[in-house]
Amino acid sequence: MTVVIGQSGSGKSTLLGLIAGIDRPTRGEIVVGGTPIHSLDERRLSAWRGRSVGIVFQFFQLLPTLTAAENVMLPMDFCDTGPAAGRPERARALLAKLGVLDQADKLPGTLSGGQQQRVAIARALANDPTVLLADEPTGNLDSRTAGAIIDLFRSLAEEGQTVVMVTHDRGALRSASRAITLADGRVVADERPAHA
Amino acid sequence: MLSPRWRKVGRDLWLHQGRTALVVLAIAIGIVGAGSILDTWAFIRRVTREGYLATNPPSATIRISGVDQALLERIRAHPEIAAAEARRTVTAAIRVQGTWRTALLFAGEDLAASRIGLISAEGGEWPPRDGTLVVERSSVEFAGIAVGDAVTIQRNDGPAIAVPVVGIARDAGLAPGWMEHVVYGFVTPATLKSLGLSADLDRVLVTVRDRDASREAVRRVAFEIKAQAEAAGYRVDDVEVPEPGSHVHAAQIDSLLYTKGGFALLTLFLSGFLVVNLIAAMLTGQVREIGVMKALGASSSQVAGMYLGLALMLGLVASVVAIPTAAIIGRWYGQFIADLLNFDTAGFAIPRWTHVVQLGVGVLLPVAAAAVPVWRGSRMSVAAALHDVGIMPSAVGPGWLMRRAGGLSRPLLLSLRNAFRRRGRMVLTMLTLATGGAVFVGALNLRASIRDSVSILYGDVLRYDLSLRFAEPRAADSLEAAVASRSGVVRAEAWNGVRAAITQADGTLGNGFVITGHPPATSMVAYPLVAGRWLRADDHDALVVNTALMDDDPGVTLGGTVTLLIAGRPVRLTVVGVVRAMPQPAGFATRELVARLGGEQRVRTVAVALPAGSAASKAAATRHLRGELDEAGFSVASAQLLSEARLATEDHLLMVADFLLVMTVLMIAVGGLGLASTTSLAVLERTREIGVLRAIGARHRSILAIVQIEALLIGLLSWAVAIPLSMPMSVILARAFGRTMIPVPIRLFPGVPAIGGWLVVVVVASLAASAWPAWRATRVPTAAALGYE
Numbered sequence: 006m007t008v009v010i011g012q013s014g015s016g017k018s019t020l021l022g023l024i025a026g027i028d029r030p031t032r033g034e035i036v037v038g039g040t041p042i043h044s045l046d047e048r049r050l051s052a053w054r055g056r057s058v059g060i061v062f063q064f065f066q067l068l069p070t071l072t073a074a075e076n077v078m079l080p081m082d083f084c085d086t087g088p089a090a091g092r093p094e095r096a097r098a099l100l101a102k103l104g105v106l107d108q109a110d111k112l113p114g115t116l117s118g119g120q121q122q123r124v125a126i127a128r129a130l131a132n133d134p135t136v137l138l139a140d141e142p143t144g145n146l147d148s149r150t151a152g153a154i155i156d157l158f159r160s161l162a163e164e165g166q167t168v169v170m171v172t173h174d175r176g177a178l179r180s181a182s183r184a185i186t187l188a189d190g191r192v193v194a195d196e197r198p199a200h201a
Numbered sequence: 202m203l204s205p206r207w208r209k210v211g212r213d214l215w216l217h218q219g220r221t222a223l224v225v226l227a228i229a230i231g232i233v234g235a236g237s238i239l240d241t242w243a244f245i246r247r248v249t250r251e252g253y254l255a256t257n258p259p260s261a262t263i264r265i266s267g268v269d270q271a272l273l274e275r276i277r278a279h280p281e282i283a284a285a286e287a288r289r290t291v292t293a294a295i296r297v298q299g300t301w302r303t304a305l306l307f308a309g310e311d312l313a314a315s316r317i318g319l320i321s322a323e324g325g326e327w328p329p330r331d332g333t334l335v336v337e338r339s340s341v342e343f344a345g346i347a348v349g350d351a352v353t354i355q356r357n358d359g360p361a362i363a364v365p366v367v368g369i370a371r372d373a374g375l376a377p378g379w380m381e382h383v384v385y386g387f388v389t390p391a392t393l394k395s396l397g398l399s400a401d402l403d404r405v406l407v408t409v410r411d412r413d414a415s416r417e418a419v420r421r422v423a424f425e426i427k428a429q430a431e432a433a434g435y436r437v438d439d440v441e442v443p444e445p446g447s448h449v450h451a452a453q454i455d456s457l458l459y460t461k462g463g464f465a466l467l468t469l470f471l472s473g474f475l476v477v478n479l480i481a482a483m484l485t486g487q488v489r490e491i492g493v494m495k496a497l498g499a500s501s502s503q504v505a506g507m508y509l510g511l512a513l514m515l516g517l518v519a520s521v522v523a524i525p526t527a528a529i530i531g532r533w534y535g536q537f538i539a540d541l542l543n544f545d546t547a548g549f550a551i552p553r554w555t556h557v558v559q560l561g562v563g564v565l566l567p568v569a570a571a572a573v574p575v576w577r578g579s580r581m582s583v584a585a586a587l588h589d590v591g592i593m594p595s596a597v598g599p600g601w602l603m604r605r606a607g608g609l610s611r612p613l614l615l616s617l618r619n620a621f622r623r624r625g626r627m628v629l630t631m632l633t634l635a636t637g638g639a640v641f642v643g644a645l646n647l648r649a650s651i652r653d654s655v656s657i658l659y660g661d662v663l664r665y666d667l668s669l670r671f672a673e674p675r676a677a678d679s680l681e682a683a684v685a686s687r688s689g690v691v692r693a694e695a696w697n698g699v700r701a702a703i704t705q706a707d708g709t710l711g712n713g714f715v716i717t718g719h720p721p722a723t724s725m726v727a728y729p730l731v732a733g734r735w736l737r738a739d740d741h742d743a744l745v746v747n748t749a750l751m752d753d754d755p756g757v758t759l760g761g762t763v764t765l766l767i768a769g770r771p772v773r774l775t776v777v778g779v780v781r782a783m784p785q786p787a788g789f790a791t792r793e794l795v796a797r798l799g800g801e802q803r804v805r806t807v808a809v810a811l812p813a814g815s816a817a818s819k820a821a822a823t824r825h826l827r828g829e830l831d832e833a834g835f836s837v838a839s840a841q842l843l844s845e846a847r848l849a850t851e852d853h854l855l856m857v858a859d860f861l862l863v864m865t866v867l868m869i870a871v872g873g874l875g876l877a878s879t880t881s882l883a884v885l886e887r888t889r890e891i892g893v894l895r896a897i898g899a900r901h902r903s904i905l906a907i908v909q910i911e912a913l914l915i916g917l918l919s920w921a922v923a924i925p926l927s928m929p930m931s932v933i934l935a936r937a938f939g940r941t942m943i944p945v946p947i948r949l950f951p952g953v954p955a956i957g958g959w960l961v962v963v964v965v966a967s968l969a970a971s972a973w974p975a976w977r978a979t980r981v982p983t984a985a986a987l988g989y990e
Contacts, residue, residue: 028584051501062496066496068490070213079205082205082206089204128497132498
């Protein structure tokens with residue numbers, strides 16, 4: 006689990022966008038899990054993104070007209086992962102893992118912030134991505150819920166999931182195996198906290 | 202089970218029910234407008250074509266005096282002739298419930314066994330027995346005839362006989378009696394004998410073997426028969442060859458429906474505009490979700506597919522509603538026209554292909570309209586989509602609106618500036634409404650043009666009040682003097698007429714027409730000259746023709762000579778002038794020439810000018826005059842007041858313009874829907890601003906006013922734009938009308954009533970269209986407005 010920290014405007018979100026293939030580098034190369042994504046065209050990039058990257062946003066960005074379970078099934082639908090008949094089951098399994106199975110058939114508007122973010126994480130895991138990217142995942146949550154979400158990310162990392170998280174939350178550092186500090190678009194520190 | 206993305210599409214539609222309903226309504230109106238005209242056209246075409254062909258119409262009608270069995274056998278033996286039958290057609294006067302009218306009587310040996318120009322029984326007896334009359338159904342209503350009535354028939358100076366009406370029949374090959382103001386009747390030759398006429402049949406109807414023969418080929422065959430008959434000593438007067446397989450009014454109906462079809466397509470096009478607007482707005486609201494979906498791995502084509510699928514679904518729903526509606530309207534309007542044209546619609550359906558076309562258009566129209574905004578939206582990069590903030594801050598309106606000029610209040614200024622914030626959308630909305638307005642103003646202009654040309658026709662061109670047809674022919678001078686000497690008659694002028702047919706260069710005959718004989722210095726008619734001159738007293742062989750005759754026969758030229766067959770003899774006349782008069786081919790010559798050509802010095806028709814007065818006073822004067830003339834031994838067979846004819850003409854012509862006005866209501870409705878959607882989108886996009894306004898103390902009234910004035914401004918702009926747009930529209934409408942009906946003067950500039958009427962329509966439409974969005978704006982709570990993302 007890698008945590009990227011830095012002040013506003015230091016380039017954290019841009020870095021995340023570059024890894025996700027959302028932003029394009031003006032120069033240089035980006036290799037994610039062995040794939041040189043800077044050389045992919047838009048069509049290949051979106052296919053790669055769907056399979057290899059799971060993104061968690063600060064404002065959750067669940068689609069308001071789909072239920073929690075349907076939000077989780079959506080990436081599988083786009084990337085045509087697994088047999089269609091198995092998707093509802095997989096979505097429910099992911100929601101159960103994140104502790105929100107009881108919310109599976111509700112619309113995002115009726116969920117609390119913490120519940121929405123859990124659904125969003127389940128959605129990011131839908132296609133079993135190589136990398137889970139999180140952009141300020143706790144930025145819109147109260148501190149108790151934020152702690153629980155960070156714990157969730159750590160347990161995912163412990164299960165072997167690569168997690169890259171951009172955050173202001175110094176508390177996240179405690180869970181990180183690697184901490185990168187950015188300032189003015191440059192890496193100013195790359196530490197491996199002792200407990201890892 | 203539906204995949205999550207299609208469930209999203211479905212629920213998005215459901216979530217924005219109002220907007221969805223608006224798009225569906227817009228597409229549906231377009232399809233109902235265009236589809237009903239298409240249905241009508243296809244239906245009428247099928248009914249008239251198949252209905253007409255089912256009567257086995259004659260390929261040619263040849264007028265031969267004294268047709269007998271020997272001649273018929275000879276004609277039937279011609280290798281290209283399939284069948285031949287003899288008939289007799291006689292004009293007579295008929296009195297129904299005290300009113301004398303013109304009757305056209307058809308007689309044949311056994312009409313029920315006839316195989317050419319089939320006549321079908323519609324009620325009562327068929328065929329007529331000796332001494333009875335069967336009436337054609339298109340004459341029934343206007344003449345007020347019913348089975349069981351006793352009517353009086355008189356032929357010129359012959360005996361007047363009372364005959365019972367025993368049945369009603371339909372002859373789909375005739376131009377409708379109500380249109381021609383003629384009572385069509387079927388009788389036996391014996392009945393004609395009792396009218397003092399010979400029972401000889403005088404015309405031969407033939408059909409050719411080759412059902413696909415061209416008009417020229419049929420003309421050639423007909424001419425061979427004419428030569429054959431003449432060689433055997435018969436007199437041939439006229440050969441008439443109609444356009445094969447086509448009803449007398451087919452071309453007129455076609456062009457009428459084409460004109461309407463043009464406007465129906467325009468309505469469809471306008472509703473397409475509205476769909477573009479709505480789908481673009483829908484996508485604007487979805488940009489962030491598009492970004493999220495792409496971040497989750499959706500490709501551009503998947504995103505595009507979703508939104509095009511959404512458009513397709515809207516189209517399907519609209520089609521399901523609109524196609525049956527269009528079919529109901531199309532069938533109803535088609536039946537109305539078919540009935541006017543005297544066709545039976547029973548057993549005919551609207552052809553299936555029209556529904557397939559409508560479904561195709563209904564489904565593809567929204568997809569096509571959505572294509573550009575969807576393509577743009579789906580190509581947007583993920584980053585740009587995720588960072589979308591809605592309204593571009595750059596679009597704030599033209600410079601003059603930025604200065605607070607002319608003491609405008611600040612809320613008013615806000616409305617004005619708001620109207621210009623989404624310029625593309627505003628222009629599209631404004632143009633949609635303006636196009637509807639242009640057609641509206643154009644249709645009102647056409648209405649005024651029609652009234653103009655009717656008053657020109659009946660005021661300036663036809664300068665008499667009454668035409669009298671006498672039972673017996675008399676010398677022109679004595680008849681004129683007899684009428685002119687009566688009290689209450691201002692002027693009287695006797696006219697005569699003769700049938701003629703143009704002989705073509707190859708010796709065949711063109712269709713027949715009537716040459717009316719006028720005194721050269723007539724004061725009763727003044728047809729507008731197109732070229733050449735009117736008749737002169739010293740003319741010996743001069744003919745004036747109308748434009749319809751020139752159109753019908755391109756061989757007729759001003760200054761050239763034409764060879765006519767009149768009363769069986771060829772005559773050469775010189776064309777000295779061309780006038781605009783009546784829709785059917787016609788000629789005019791001096792009364793002396795007509796008398797010489799027809800071999801008849803006496804006349805029957807007198808045109809009468811009455812003192813100026815009301816329609817009622819003229820009707821009274823007519824009754825009085827008829828009484829006086831009858832007493833003096835001048836028996837009047839029929840009398841027609843011009844004012845009655847004028848009313849009927851005007852009513853018929855205005856019906857066309859009124860139908861156009863109905864079409865413009867549809868177009869303006871589409872424009873109003875566009876304005877409603879633009880306004881409600883503006884309210885939606887500016888929820889936060891409205892919240893701010895409320896937070897700083899704006900009252901309900903001010904918010905209502907800000908929204909409604911913005912809509913009114915767009916409405917007023919379309920009012921202004923529609924006026925210059927209406928000018929080409931007026932030209933198009935007047936030309937199209939001139940081609941199908943009667944020539945009308947083109948009014949380029951709309952009159953005050955049209956401009957004022959359009960202003961009222963646009964103000965009402967703007968206020969109505971913005972009422973609901975404005976009310977919605979007042980419902981926005983301050984807190985929620987500020988929280989809106």
